Amino acid sequence: MNILVIGNGFDLAHGLPTKFTDFLKFVGVYIENRDIFRKKQSLENKWREFNKENQDRVMFFSILHEHNKKLFLELDKLISNNVWIEYFMSIYEERIKNGKDGWIDFESEISQIIKSFTDIMTGWGYSLYDQELDFRDGNTYNLYPGYLKINELIKQCCNIPILQRISYLTIRDCLLSDLGKLIRALEIYLTDCVEKIEITKISKDIKELDIDHVLSFNYTDTFEKLYGENNNIEYDYIHGKADISNTIESNNMVLGIDEYLDDDRKNKDVEFLAFKKYYQRIYKQTGCKYKEWVDEIRESGKEIEIKFRKEFPTQIPFNNFYHKHYMYIFGHSLDMTDGDILRELILNDNVHTTIFYHNKDVMGQQIANLVKVIGQDKLIKRTGGSTKTIEFKQQQDMVDIEDNTT
Numbered sequence: 023m024n025i026l027v028i029g030n031g032f033d034l035a036h037g038l039p040t041k042f043t044d045f046l047k048f049v050g051v052y053i054e055n056r057d058i059f060r061k062k063q064s065l066e067n068k069w070r071e072f073n074k075e076n077q078d079r080v081m082f083f084s085i086l087h088e089h090n091k092k093l094f095l096e097l098d099k100l101i102s103n104n105v106w107i108e109y110f111m112s113i114y115e116e117r118i119k120n121g122k123d124g125w126i127d128f129e130s131e132i133s134q135i136i137k138s139f140t141d142i143m144t145g146w147g148y149s150l151y152d153q154e155l156d157f158r159d160g161n162t163y164n165l166y167p168g169y170l171k172i173n174e175l176i177k178q179c180c181n182i183p184i185l186q187r188i189s190y191l192t193i194r195d196c197l198l199s200d201l202g203k204l205i206r207a208l209e210i211y212l213t214d215c216v217e218k219i220e221i222t223k224i225s226k227d228i229k230e231l232d233i234d235h236v237l238s239f240n241y242t243d244t245f246e247k248l249y250g251e252n253n254n255i256e257y258d259y260i261h262g263k264a265d266i267s268n269t270i271e272s273n274n275m276v277l278g279i280d281e282y283l284d285d286d287r288k289n290k291d292v293e294f295l296a297f298k299k300y301y302q303r304i305y306k307q308t309g310c311k312y313k314e315w316v317d318e319i320r321e322s323g324k325e326i327e328i329k330f331r332k333e334f335p336t337q338i339p340f341n342n343f344y345h346k347h348y349m350y351i352f353g354h355s356l357d358m359t360d361g362d363i364l365r366e367l368i369l370n371d372n373v374h375t376t377i378f379y380h381n382k383d384v385m386g387q388q389i390a391n392l393v394k395v396i397g398q399d400k401l402i403k404r405t406g407g408s409t410k411t412i413e414f415k416q417q418q419d420m421v422d423i424e425d426n427t428t
Contacts, residue, residue, distance in 0.1 A: 023315065023347040025235040025367070026228070026245070031353025031380065033244050035420060036221050040242065042128045045211050046114050049101055051079040053111075056098065082215055093210065093266075100207040100270075105200045106132075107207075129359065132201070133279040136294050140283070143190060143293075150190045150293040190293075198296055205277050206270045212241055213266040223420035224248055227378055231350060237312050237367075239360060241275050258311035260303070260363065274306040280359050299359075316366050319347050323372035339408040343372040352378045352417075356391040364395050368404075368412065375412045385414055 033040040087094045101107060114126055143150070221244070228249055236245055236257045241264040246257070262275035278299040281288055295301050303310065322345035323338075330338045340346065349367055356364060356377070368375050377392075379385035392401055392412075404412045 023235060023319065024231065024233050025237060025315065025347070025349040026231065026233045027237045027239075027349060027351045027354055027364075027367070028245060029239045029352075029354030031355070033216075033240055033242055033353070035225060035353060035380070035417070036244055036248070037223065038216050038219060038221070038242070038244065040212070040216060040240070042110075042126055043114065045208055046107075046110055046126070047075075048079055048211055048215065049107055049207070050111060050114075052083055052097070052101060055080060055083070086214070093214065097207060097210055100203040100210075104203050104207075105197065106204045107200075128277065129279055132277075132297065133282065135197075136279060136297050137282050139190070139194075140291070140294060144291075148190060150194065194294065201277070201297070202270050202273075205275050206268070206273050208277070209241070209264045209268060209273055209275055210266065212264040217242060217264075221248065222423060224423055225352070226418045226421055227415075228352065233350075235315055237315075237363075239354060256311065258309065258315075260308060260310070260312065261299075262306060262308045274308055276302040276306060276308060278302045312363065312367070316370070319367075319370050319373060322347070323370065326372070337403060337409045338371040340371065340374055340411050341408070345372060347373045349373055349375045350378065351375065356388045356395060358391065358394050361395040369396060369400065371409075371411065373411060377412065377414050378417045379414055380417055385416075388414070 030040055083094070086097070110126055110128065110131065113131065117123070117126070142148070228245075233249070234252070234255055236255060238245065238257065238259050239261055241259070241262060243263065246255075260276075262273070264275060265273075268274075276299055278297050278301070280299060283291055296305070302308075323343055326343050327338060330342055334342075347370070354360070367373060377388060379388055389401075396404075401412070403409050
């Protein structure tokens, strides 16, 4: 089995603007100029004010309004007065104002908000269903650092005076509804904008591999388009796959947070369950094909494991296996957010993992993240000697598609 695991760095390497900040820039142009897309003269007068990047975005919205009014109106409804989009835009603008790069991790920001809600509810003994949040309680400011962010969100979300009381249920449902709208807006951006961008370069590293299984953490089908000539490749879009024909209801893209509660609480406190990734995977039925691959990998090594486990109680050397499997990771940070999935694949003695890195800084961060995922001792053991199953390899430069066909 030859498994390719790809993250957002894979799309970025192919020149696609798939960072969350790219999406925010796209949305920002629409919010600032929504009134002119219906007025051609106004657009012509303002055209010179846009830089080349924003001209492309403005042209996209203008063409969309002219040729696909239904999709344009849907996008307008998804973006307008969306609490999460407004919140992320404010963070982005603040970072730019302070001379930072503007990078935002949507999932991390969502996690901070949900954790803060949980802390406040637990601390004050509030119930989601029958208690109300009182903004007049000044103690909340002092005890819970995340309150100011929540306060701002609630004002945007519920459109109420600051001194008015409101139930957590109303707030929760508003945040969840607007998250669904954000995800659908992101889906439209990826399918109707990003996926129409012509890709001119490909990866020699990927082209040289004989891949039969692809585990994608991306929403796009970039690999299928460029490298998927083999119809026998099995795909698992673990976070869902973008499809322009979807609706909010049928969209299966996962954008959520990891488990943050301890073992005693995670099975009892389910008020914010719908924000968690594992719930969304089940609810949106993205499937977990990779688990079948893991079962196959473990089954193929069972005979050797029985034979050698006494001799090698902690790890059987890779070369002892008859049935060897190879995994290649490209464009993935190895962050803990996907740690449960990565562990199931990496920590098999009959799997050799090659991790591609863009540069030494990226490699250093990947190593640090991998320590968090599998632990220091396992990482040391698996990167050297007879028990080596993990290696790092620098990516080759991308090459023109035309050059690769000769």
